[in-house]
Amino acid sequence: MTTPRTINEYLEQLRAALRGADPALIQDALYDAEEHLRAELYERPGRDEAAMLEHVVESYGAPEEVAEIYRDQEIKVQRAIRPPPPPPRRSLGGRFFGVAADSRTYTALFYMLLSLATGIFYFSWVALGLSLSVGLSVLIIGLPIIVLFFGSVRVLSLVEGRVVEAMLGTRMPRRPVYPSRDLTLLQRIARMFTDWHTWTTLCYFWLMLPLGVAYFTLTVTLLSASLALLAAPLAMLFRNDWFAGLYVDHQMTVDWGFGAHTPGWGDAIGMLLIGVLLLFATLHLVRGIGYLHGLMAKHLLVRGAEQGA
Numbered sequence: 001m002t003t004p005r006t007i008n009e010y011l012e013q014l015r016a017a018l019r020g021a022d023p024a025l026i027q028d029a030l031y032d033a034e035e036h037l038r039a040e041l042y043e044r045p046g047r048d049e050a051a052m053l054e055h056v057v058e059s060y061g062a063p064e065e066v067a068e069i070y071r072d073q074e075i076k077v078q079r080a081i082r083p084p085p086p087p088p089r090r091s092l093g094g095r096f097f098g099v100a101a102d103s104r105t106y107t108a109l110f111y112m113l114l115s116l117a118t119g120i121f122y123f124s125w126v127a128l129g130l131s132l133s134v135g136l137s138v139l140i141i142g143l144p145i146i147v148l149f150f151g152s153v154r155v156l157s158l159v160e161g162r163v164v165e166a167m168l169g170t171r172m173p174r175r176p177v178y179p180s181r182d183l184t185l186l187q188r189i190a191r192m193f194t195d196w197h198t199w200t201t202l203c204y205f206w207l208m209l210p211l212g213v214a215y216f217t218l219t220v221t222l223l224s225a226s227l228a229l230l231a232a233p234l235a236m237l238f239r240n241d242w243f244a245g246l247y248v249d250h251q252m253t254v255d256w257g258f259g260a261h262t263p264g265w266g267d268a269i270g271m272l273l274i275g276v277l278l279l280f281a282t283l284h285l286v287r288g289i290g291y292l293h294g295l296m297a298k299h300l301l302v303r304g305a306e307q308g309a
Contacts, residue, residue: 003053003054003057003062004053004057004063005049005050005053006049006050006053007034007037007038007041007049007053010033010037010053010056010063011030011033011034013063013064014029014030014033014063014066014067015030016063017063017064017066017067017068018067018070018071021067021070021071021074022074022171023298023302023303024161024171024172024173024174024298024302025070025071025074025171027173027175027177027302027303028070028173028174028175029066029067029070030178031175031176031177031178032175033060033066034178035178036056036060037052037053037056037060040052040055040056078171082169083103083104096280096284097280099280099283099284099287100280100283102287104168104169104287104290105283105286105287107166107167107168107169107290108167108168108286108287108289108290108291109219109283109286110167111163111164111167111168111290111293112215112216112218112219112286112289112290113215113216113219113220115208115211115212115215115216116212116213116215116216117212118160118163118208118212119208119209119210119211119212119213120209120212122156122160122205122206122208122209123205123206123208123209125152125156125205126153126202126205126206129149129152129153130149130202132145132149133145133146133149143189146189146192147189150189150192150198153198153201153202153205154176154177154201155176156205157176157201157204157301158173158176160204160297160301161173161297161301161302162174164293164294164297164301167290168290168291168293168294168297169290169291169294170291170294170295170297170298171298172297172298172301172302173301173302173303177197177303197303200299200300200301201300201301203300204296204297204300204301211293215289218285219282219286222278222282222285223279223282225275225278226275226276226278226279226282227275227279228275229271229272229274229275229278230272230275230276230279231275232268232269232271232272232275233268233269233272
């Protein structure tokens, strides 16, 4: 590969060398490289890009070398930050109940409960920002409002990515998209509107409200139902004091499809077993939804992920 003569050529060669890697890793590598290259150029204003890049290739590394370093470092970092995997289980029962030993299950559960609050915040922020940007666009003050709004969206995108990576385990960018330095202010604003990544990020924030409501409702409903079934033996022990709402004519009744009858310990144990199965099935569902949400977040929040970069 030829020695790059401009910063853009270096970045394109680095992108090509990282082809097939995680899009979040590519975004981080491009940001670090461009920041380093532009800092070198700024510190030596009398040197042109070609001379600077020739020096950088010797010190910082050629694009292929930098790409290999990032691939190796990514493996080491992922091994260090990921929780140890649960021991492998061969039996069907072991795999079914083993979900309780996976820490990622509980972080995904917390994310689904938290998503209601974050969804409301994201949706409100985007709705307020878009309405102000459109409403004030005819005034001079509208220009800085638009710039601040799109800048805040990029910051929120980076914050949400860190939350997704920490709780759902999906690799997300740790660096923002590097701002273009060669464009005027108006050109940067125009690029914000024409950049597909901007609209996919806004789409993600809009979707977080209905998704947050669905995640929270589903999680709370299933957990409440499973815990209620698990409490069936307690209802048998304290039927005179607790669960009075289940009584009909001063008798607690259940119906398994064969007619209503007063429950006994057999019914209580049956409901207990159903509650255990429902609880672990809920944990599996939560972990699966967390995995799918992580894929959606990567697709919408990472530049280039929608093209399969």
